[in-house]
Amino acid sequence: xxxxxxAVSGFMPHFWDGLRVTLxxxxxxxxxxxxxxxxxxxLMRTPSRWVRWPVGVVxxxxxxxxxxxxxxxxxxxxxxxxxxxxALTTGVFxxxxxxxTYTMQVYRAGIEAVPAGQWEAATxxxxxxxxxxxxxxxxxxxxxxxxxLGNYVIAMLKDTPMLMxxxxxxxxxxxxxxxxxxxxxxxxxxxxxxxxxxxSYLASLLLxxxxxxxxx
Numbered sequence: 001x002x003x004x005x006x007a008v009s010g011f012m013p014h015f016w017d018g019l020r021v022t023l024x025x026x027x028x029x030x031x032x033x034x035x036x037x038x039x040x041x042x043l044m045r046t047p048s049r050w051v052r053w054p055v056g057v058v059x060x061x062x063x064x065x066x067x068x069x070x071x072x073x074x075x076x077x078x079x080x081x082x083x084x085x086x087a088l089t090t091g092v093f094x095x096x097x098x099x100x101t102y103t104m105q106v107y108r109a110g111i112e113a114v115p116a117g118q119w120e121a122a123t124x125x126x127x128x129x130x131x132x133x134x135x136x137x138x139x140x141x142x143x144x145x146x147x148x149l150g151n152y153v154i155a156m157l158k159d160t161p162m163l164m165x166x167x168x169x170x171x172x173x174x175x176x177x178x179x180x181x182x183x184x185x186x187x188x189x190x191x192x193x194x195x196x197x198x199x200s201y202l203a204s205l206l207l208x209x210x211x212x213x214x215x216x
Contacts, residue, residue, distance in 0.1 A: 003186070003187065004184060004186075004187055007182065007184040007187040007188070008187045008191060010178075010182070011174075011175070011178050011187060011188045011191060012191075014174040014175075014177070014178050014188075015171065015174060015175075015188075015191055015192070015195070017169065017174060018169060018170050018171035018172070018173060018174035018175070018192075019171055019195065021088065021168060021169060021170045021171075022157075022160050022170040022171045024088070024092075025088065025091055025092050025095065025160050025163060025168070025170060026153070026156055026157050026160060028092040028096070029091075029092050029095035029096045029099070029156050030096075030099075030152075030153050030156060031096070032092065032093065032095075032096025032097070032100065033095070033096045033097075033098075033099035033100040033102075033103050033152065033156070034100075034103055034149060035100075036096060036097065036100035036103075037099070037100040037101070037102070037103030037104040037106070037107055038103075038104075038107050040055055040059055040100060040101065040104035040107075041104045041105075041107035041108045041111065042133075043055045044056065044104070044108065045111070059100075059101040059104060060101075062097060062098060062100075062101045063098075063101040063102065067094065067095070067098045067159060067162060068162055068165065070094050070097070070098055071090070071091065071094045071162060071163070071165060071166050072165070072166070074090045074093065074094050075087065075090045075166040076166075087163070087166050087167045087168045088163075088168050090166060091160075091162075091163040091166060091168050095156055095159060095160070095163075099152055099155070099156055102152055103149060103152060106145045106148045106149055106152070107141065107145060109145065109148075110140075110141035110142065110144040110145035111137060111138075111141045113141070113144050114137050114140050114141055114144075118136055118137065118140065119132070119136075119137070121136075122136045122137075146207065146210060146211050147207065147211055150203070150204070150207030150210075150211075153203060153207070154200050154203055154204065157196070157199060157200060157203065158196065158200070160172075161173070164176065171192045171195060171196075172192055174188075175188035175189055175191070175192045176188075
């Protein structure tokens with residue numbers, strides 16, 4: 001097997017397009033999963049079982065069905081009910097929703113890890129419930145769960161190739177398209193593999209730096 005540098009140079013414009021889409025899907029999906037996961041976690045702590053029960057059913061259903069099935073349902077089934085979104089929007093929503101059910105558990109663990117004395121101190125100071133959450137509990141909980149949330153960012157990155165199944169041309173989708181057009185598979189797929197390794201490694205370094213900064 002001979003390595004073809006011309007194939008690499010020919011693939012690079014496609015690679016940059018795929019990288020942009022991959023990072024966009026990752027950033028928006030992460031933002032959605034972190035935000036929605038926090039909402040789920042807070043709703044699961046409400047006294048009303050009429051709130052907790054539906055949230056629990058939805059999150060358990062999403063967490064226990066494959067992401068690929070959810071992508072197919074959102075992209076291929078919803079249009080039959082006249083609910084249509086772009087492929088990228090569908091992919092971002094699917095990834096964000098799927099991983100929000102995991103980040104919910106991370107937030108839950110972080111909230112429960114806040115010492116009981118912090119709750120008692122907020123009560124003694126007669127802080128409103130909203131102020132207790134925003135100024136006392138959540139800042140401490142989030143600092144504790146940054147490493148776990150970071151792991152899910154990397155997991156979401158590795159799941160972005162699934163978006164290819166709903167016509168989103170992220171990195172692997174671009175490599176597949178280029179390979180089919182030029183009958184050269186080794187170079188594009190290798191470039192994509194190296195790119196995933198580098199992005200994951202850089203993300204892990206950034207998350208470690210953020211973790212060290214938060215624990216000061």
